[in-house]
Amino acid sequence: MESAWPARFGLSVCAGLATARGVSTMMGDAMGWMWIWPAMIVFGLLVLGFLALVVTQYRPGGAVTTPHPDRPPARTILDERYARGEIDDEEYRRRKGELP
Template sequence: MGNAMGWMWIWPAVIFFGLLVLGFLALMVTRYWPDGTVTTPRPDRSPARTILDERYARGEIDDEEYRRRKGELP
């Protein structure tokens, strides 16, 4: 038991540094994704369609113009 007790300090150190690394990773995740969500662009939509949808959502264009322009897109 004399030699085994010399290594008992290693487990609290491993736990401490593990928690330190987890805290750092959590900080990096919240920095890059402040709202906690990851958004990816939809591959089935063209950039023009995305812009058109955004303009419609903001109220810059009305229903009729939205439908007309959407029909003109490829």
């Protein structure tokens, strides 16, 4: 049992002595790596923002959808009805004046 004690605790004693003398240990100075956490958070947010941009810009149909994309505007329908002879001149002018 006594022979296992130095093997189990010897490394931590040596590491403590080396740090006390100013020699770097295997882990190094832990405070030197503290910048990595904010950098990882910023990098993660940049990746998520890029993915959100890609998803919203390149989805089928574009970013703005209309309720009836295959339906022509009212003015076009009115012009077509007039061209086919479904409505006369007077009704065409009256309805054209009511359109926005």
